[in-house]
Amino acid sequence: MAEKKSLIDKIQDLDPKIIYAILLVSLLIPYVRPLGLPIPISPETRAYWDYITHMPPGSVVAVQLASDPSTIPQTRSSHQITILRLFEQDCKVFFFTLRDDAPPLHEEMMKWVEAHLSAGKTITYGVNYVNIGYVADAEATIASLVADVKGLVEQDAYGNSLSSLPMMADINTGADFDLVVWNDGSRGIYMYALRQWREKLGTPLVIIAATINKPGIMNYIQSGQVAGGAFGVDGGAQIETISGYLGDAKKATEPGSLSALTLTILLLVSNTIYISKRFGKQPEIKGGEVK
């Protein structure tokens, strides 16, 4: 029996590099052969999209972007489709970001939005949208912005004075906004918006975030403090499915799915071995053996 046991031990102490290799292979398979998986729509994403599509023309929406180059692939679809949809509905959009490395990502997504506007639709900077760019990552920043929109920074990201822009004529405090779209990336700073904007003025809030923040935000969705949320690649794929716009998220769910399946099987194997070893016979004294 000694031989068999050593095999089980080997499986239990699998070299990390083998796990990496298994993971990499299962990640790559769908690129070669797509699986064509259907995307189920979850209630929180449905609520998010309903909120966006019911914004009446002329509403003023604040869009905050805190994704960085590593999280943007997960939030890009939700984010750019949301912006596009808001412009299609003739909403006015006010952009800002709390991450110093997010402004280039914003510009990149605006290019996509402009290219996908329906025929005949044009958007003009200063009239349909304004971008103040980066503001310091702190709760005080949001509080200051909500108290006096033109007071925190007096110029936009491109050096124009905010009061010279036509769109800003009627926007003075956080109360002049009808909705806040908060892209949190993986930062977990949605509390800034929840506490300083939603709580202070009652402005509705929807959140786009990486999956890592989903469990925490679900609580606020249930309590009604957050009106809806699109989380991670999965949320992006759902938004693509509901809205009909194409993006990268739907494609990206496939390698994710397959590697998750592989990994779940691996974890089940290692846990089965652990349980059978631990509870199958007398529990061994832990920490007793060092190889």
Next chain:
Amino acid sequence: MALYKTQGPIVVAFLSALIVIVSNFVDAPGLGQLSTDVKSFGAIIAGFALFVGLLGIMQSHVNNVTKRKPLWQYSVLLVAVLVLFIAVGLAYGANSTQFLWIYDTIYGPLTATTYSLLAFWVCSAAYRAFKPRNLESGILVFTGLLTFFGIQPIASVISPIFYNIQSFIMSVPNIAGSRGIVIGIGLGVIGFGLRVLLGWDRSWMGAD
């Protein structure tokens, strides 16, 4: 100890917190503007604080180079690219195509890839350490695997049960547990606030 070293900062912290808190509940002439200014000061100083961290990085790597510490050659590279970024950014402007080009070719791929590597570590660590040692960690492992797998589109192809279980865990027990945590954290903030206001908590001042 001199008053201006400890008592002064405590008074300043007390006043800024008081202005911000009172203006949230009480309407008084001039108070709103004062509190807006205090908040803006908070935001501006937070910006400077990020800068202090940058100086620390610069200092420690210049130190590596001058003292020829191990791997000092890499520190040369680090300082060089830092200077390159600042030079290009200041010379051409933060919105210039030149500055965006070095972002797209150097910073973007490096930061994205560095964090993506964690996928590997997380998987191997999960394989080795994610074990049901007792009832509690058993529940953790069980719900963890079900949410991890159930959220994937492939799970609902295999059986819709997985998706439904995942959705149940996420929107019932998860919410119940996180509500306890959230209320606890909220109370912690209020407690910390009182200690700062009264000068009972001086940990933020650091050592001398």
Next chain:
Amino acid sequence: MSVVEFLTILLPVSFTIFVMTLAYDDNPLYEIGAYLLIGSSAGWSAVVIIDFLRKSAWTPSFTGKPLYFLSILLGLALFARYFKNYRWLYRYPMAIVIGTGVGLAINGAIGAQITKQISANFLPLVSGAPMTIFNNLLIIIGSMTSLSYFLFTDRFSNKYLGGISKIGRLFLMATFGAGFGSVMTFRIETIIGRIDYLVLPANLYYSIVVTILVLAYLIGRDYLRRKKQP
């Protein structure tokens, strides 16, 4: 193809692969990537933050808000940390940051994290679908028991209440289970973002060539090392 166009693809593809080599082992290619990252991120942040400070503090203090010059002085006082005799100076700006931070957090926390979270438990238990009632009941019980898990004085933890907080710990475990599932999904999604980038039609050939070169280097390096120490 111009040199700039060539570099626009070659550099990001190479850096992506350099950093990924850490999964193989610690090697100079990875170190180059790691150090370039620290340097470039510090440089990038510096420029963007200077821009923010210019817009929020510098310009206003010369155009009608002279008071804001004080915020610049306070900001500069943060650097006193690096000078032993004037270290205490940095406590003043810190005091403002801590004071406003704590004040703002309290203002928001009472409503967002306490009263609204309390009232979120006021859910129907006598009317509605059985499944909804069951879920509501679980949310109420779970919220209360998990909160009571964080009671620490002994007046609240006699043997009856002790049992309640044990149930709370089980609900917390389910929360962390959901957290685990989300973290795993999140991490895998980040690496998919990079693979997506490497296999873009414009990048694919570069990716393949660079990967082959890097692998050759790593394996060769290993081989030489083993030869040296048999």
Next chain:
Amino acid sequence: MVGLISGKISDFVVLLIFWATLYFSIRTSMSGKLPNLRRLPAIDAIDEALGRAAEMGKTVLFTHGTGTLESSEAAGSLAAIAALPYVARKCAQLELKLFLPTGSHTAYTVLSEVARESYQLEGKPELFDQNNIQYLSNVARAYSAGVMSTLMTQNVGAAVFLGSYHHAGLMLVETANRVGALSVGGTDSTSQIPWFVAGCDYALIGEEIYALGAYLSKDPVSVGGLAGLDIIKALILAVITLGVVLYQVGIDLTGWFRV
């Protein structure tokens, strides 16, 4: 015109009630009447881990996480350092070698002082070795690599991980597991808690590390604060119960919080 802002009055009242409760609780505790805290299982777990290490002639590792004393993670690090005197004195009693790796310069000084004093209080200053307190690096990856190499090379039999951890947490816990060290972990970093619970032999959750710090340091402000928060939590539980019951008979208390 001075007046309360409508819609915020209930919040204001709630805040005043909470602060009054906390204030009196801390005052009582400062005047010498320390409230009794329940026995935390974590302390038994630490005792057991150190005892086992002593039996097997192994060493001990204690670290306060990746947070520094100047950052927003200071609370976690300080709670961890508040638990150090207990661990260090136990190590002195049992004549165990104690490794204290850190990623923060300021923490390095504090750790040295606390450890030296603890060994002195136990009358064994000769066992204290400054070389066991290692400043590794303020870069998270280098820090975790350093801790992992200590775990693997120094025959560690008990590992105590308290404080705030970034993504490094899971790697440390996993390594402790692999070398067969008994581990007690606790963190307030929400994303790391699952790893600590699944990977450590005993795990403290979130707020518990602050309680542990207060429990072990017996600092009146912290202990009084904990007791005050307990009263508030009991109050909240009562309000939830009342609200849920009234809701079933058609009375919604939610409006009370919107005054």
